Amino acid sequence: MARKSRTQPSRDRELLRQMLRIRRFEERCVELYSGEKIRGFMHLYIGEEAVAAGVCHALTPEDTVVSTYREHGHALARGVPAKTIMAEMYGRVSGTSRGRGGSMHIFDAARRFYGGNAIVGGGLPLAVGLALADKLLERPRVTACFFGEGAMAEGEFHECLNLASLWRLPVLFACENNQYAMGTALARSQAETDLALRAAAYDVAAWPVDGMDARAVADAAGKACEAVRAGAGPHFLELRTYRFRAHSMYDPDRYRDKAEIEQWKHRDPLDVIELPGPETAELEKEIAQELDEAIDFAERAPLEPVEELTRFVYSEV
Amino acid sequence: MTTYREAMREAISEALLADERVFLMGEDVGMYGGCFAVSLGLLEKFGPERVRDTPLSESAFVGAGIGAAMGGMRPIVEIMTVNFSLLALDQILNNAATILHMSGGQFNVPLVIRMTTGAGRQLAAQHSHSLEGWYAHIPGLRILAPATVADARWMLAPALADPDPVLIFEHGSLYNVPGEPGTEKVDIVSAAVRRPGRDVTLLAYGGTLHKALSAAEELAGGGIEAEVVDLRVLRPLDEASIVASVAKTHRAVIVDEGWRSGSLSAEIAARLADRAFYELDAPVERVCTAEVPIPYARHMEEAALPQVPAVVEAARRAVSS
Numbered sequence: 001m002a003r004k005s006r007t008q009p010s011r012d013r014e015l016l017r018q019m020l021r022i023r024r025f026e027e028r029c030v031e032l033y034s035g036e037k038i039r040g041f042m043h044l045y046i047g048e049e050a051v052a053a054g055v056c057h058a059l060t061p062e063d064t065v066v067s068t069y070r071e072h073g074h075a076l077a078r079g080v081p082a083k084t085i086m087a088e089m090y091g092r093v094s095g096t097s098r099g100r101g102g103s104m105h106i107f108d109a110a111r112r113f114y115g116g117n118a119i120v121g122g123g124l125p126l127a128v129g130l131a132l133a134d135k136l137l138e139r140p141r142v143t144a145c146f147f148g149e150g151a152m153a154e155g156e157f158h159e160c161l162n163l164a165s166l167w168r169l170p171v172l173f174a175c176e177n178n179q180y181a182m183g184t185a186l187a188r189s190q191a192e193t194d195l196a197l198r199a200a201a202y203d204v205a206a207w208p209v210d211g212m213d214a215r216a217v218a219d220a221a222g223k224a225c226e227a228v229r230a231g232a233g234p235h236f237l238e239l240r241t242y243r244f245r246a247h248s249m250y251d252p253d254r255y256r257d258k259a260e261i262e263q264w265k266h267r268d269p270l271d272v273i274e275l276p277g278p279e280t281a282e283l284e285k286e287i288a289q290e291l292d293e294a295i296d297f298a299e300r301a302p303l304e305p306v307e308e309l310t311r312f313v314y315s316e317v
Numbered sequence: 318m319t320t321y322r323e324a325m326r327e328a329i330s331e332a333l334l335a336d337e338r339v340f341l342m343g344e345d346v347g348m349y350g351g352c353f354a355v356s357l358g359l360l361e362k363f364g365p366e367r368v369r370d371t372p373l374s375e376s377a378f379v380g381a382g383i384g385a386a387m388g389g390m391r392p393i394v395e396i397m398t399v400n401f402s403l404l405a406l407d408q409i410l411n412n413a414a415t416i417l418h419m420s421g422g423q424f425n426v427p428l429v430i431r432m433t434t435g436a437g438r439q440l441a442a443q444h445s446h447s448l449e450g451w452y453a454h455i456p457g458l459r460i461l462a463p464a465t466v467a468d469a470r471w472m473l474a475p476a477l478a479d480p481d482p483v484l485i486f487e488h489g490s491l492y493n494v495p496g497e498p499g500t501e502k503v504d505i506v507s508a509a510v511r512r513p514g515r516d517v518t519l520l521a522y523g524g525t526l527h528k529a530l531s532a533a534e535e536l537a538g539g540g541i542e543a544e545v546v547d548l549r550v551l552r553p554l555d556e557a558s559i560v561a562s563v564a565k566t567h568r569a570v571i572v573d574e575g576w577r578s579g580s581l582s583a584e585i586a587a588r589l590a591d592r593a594f595y596e597l598d599a600p601v602e603r604v605c606t607a608e609v610p611i612p613y614a615r616h617m618e619e620a621a622l623p624q625v626p627a628v629v630e631a632a633r634r635a636v637s638s
């Protein structure tokens with residue numbers, strides 16, 4: 001159990017608020033998925049909330065986020081409204097991507113959220129390019145790029161770390177090490193399991209972080225972002241975490257030991273931060289209402305007319 | 318009765334039993350049981366040497382499959398979906414398809430690559446594309462699209478026996494389809510007439526075969542007898558069978574889940590113009606996927622894909638012109 005402290009009450013409240021929003025949002029999603037309101041592939045973030053909450057806490061609205069298919073948490077923590085995410089999952093035109101993306105492809109230009117990408121490693125080169133643009137245009141931004149430890153086996157990871165380091169680009173590589181890539185445990189798929197060491201091989205500043213403790217994540221991400229902003233080049237955080245649920249709604253989860261899952265649940269990120277008095281209950285109430293409204297919004301949101309199918313293949317100028 | 322998935326598993330299992338040189342490798346094929354559960358149980362039966370889990374490294378493990386084939390093994394490489402095969406496209410095109418020719422016939426690549434393709438399950442663009450037509454563009458590859466349980470059961474063995482690289486495309490919506498695998502071996506060179514008819518030829522493959530058969534059923538209700546030809550082998554195309562059917566019906570409708578521009582359907586239409594021009598009584602019709610990345614929302618996805626009513630309409634148009 002991580003130690004509980006009462007320092008920085010407003011930060012604690014915000015971290016817990018974001019984690020609770022993510023957890024409750026996804027719990028609702030599970031119900032909606034069973035009710036066939038949400039379809040397709042859906043990957044839950046339950047258990048990993050501290051990572052999104054902590055990393056996004058360190059970012060400014062000017063910064064950029066590049067995400068994966070497991071991105072509800074990143075999107076929510078980044079400030080993408082729950083109602084537009086929900087409408088997207090309902091396939092409605094009022095969704096973040098007009099219903100064209102679904103759970104795996106949340107995009108929000110206003111929040112500089114450059115998408116859920118469903119090709120493992122597919123977001124990494126985008127992050128490098130976004131950061132390159134910032135560097136060329138002399139904008140003091142950080143691009144935070146989320147990806148799983150499984151993505152570190154892809155060639156793109158190596159190519160991107162090399163490029164980002166070579167050009168000293170302002171990228172925060174946020175590796176969510178939840179130990180499994182679908183059914184494949186890290187040690188069964190990658191020869192060197194010390195992930196920070198591998199990043200460091202590209203001359204990138206890298207260190208591991210307790211990804212179940214939002215405060216530890218926020219501290220580490222804050223420190224890394226500061227350095228990135230100061231021109232120190234890319235940074236890499238290995239955020240050690242665990243998904244409490246299966247890989248996706250289709251996964252029978254045969255490859256993990258039930259005892260292992262239970263053990264990690266004892267380190268639930270929601271339990272790490274304790275707020276004084278009735279504050280948590282108040283947050284819960286506030287969030288429940290936000291989610292009721294989000295679902296109501298999605299239920300009422302219109303479908304896009306079929307006549308618009310071929311829009312957005314090319315830009316409308 | 319069995320399913321397409323079980324037929325495929327049976328074929329892989331048989332191949333592993335029949336030849337020590339055969340092994341299966343890919344992401345999550347072992348411990349997880351295959352992301353579409355095709356290889357479920359095979360790890361327990363054959364062990365991790367022969368049912369080999371790979372890291373997320375499409376280029377590396379497909380390329381390694383090519384090397385292993387050149388080194389005397391008979392690998393079956395599974396790529397989760399055609400969308401992810403693009404990370405290995407360089408290996409498939411620049412190595413697998415090319416080495417025999419570049420080496421002046423010295424080195425062949427007896428490799429089988431299996432992958433899923435196709436849309437229809439609301440998985441959005443990055444999980445839904447039908448790119449088998451692109452692979453059918455590449456000389457040096459044999460491209461198979463089993464659409465029936467029998468083909469799923471019996472195409473793998475001749476694919477493994479082929480001295481050259483063979484790609485097998487399994488449409489994601491077929492795995493649960495039930496059917497009789499039978500005991501009859503199949504070849505991997507010819508198209509198959511799945512339903513005889515005299516008025517119009519519906520040319521389809523993989524996921525579109527079943528839509529073409531439904532359309533033919535509906536057309537029959539209106540007195541139009543459609544012949545349904547399952548292309549099965551997308552490269553090299555069985556041109557003779559295609560032309561023979563069109564010479565009989567004088568009308569052709571191609572049903573292709575690829576995009577229309579530069580597609581397999583475009584190739585077939587061109588060949589018909591070339592080889593069967595004087596047999597045609599109507600312009601060749603094509604029912605393809607709309608020229609958009611596949612959307613998630615169900616109504617939009619349905620609108621993007623070739624559907625039975627569109628096939629029926631195209632066939633009626635051809636017959637009445």
Ligand SMILES: Cc1ncc(C[n+]2csc(CCOP(=O)(O)OP(=O)(O)O)c2C)c(N)n1
Binds near residue numbers: 118152178
């Ligand atoms: C290039 C590519 N290969 C395979 C897949 C299928 N796939 C989707 S998620 C996943 C596991 C990725 O694991 P990891 O990077 O650790 O992220 P996590 O899902 O654990 O968050 C796989 C194999 C894919 N989407 N893209």
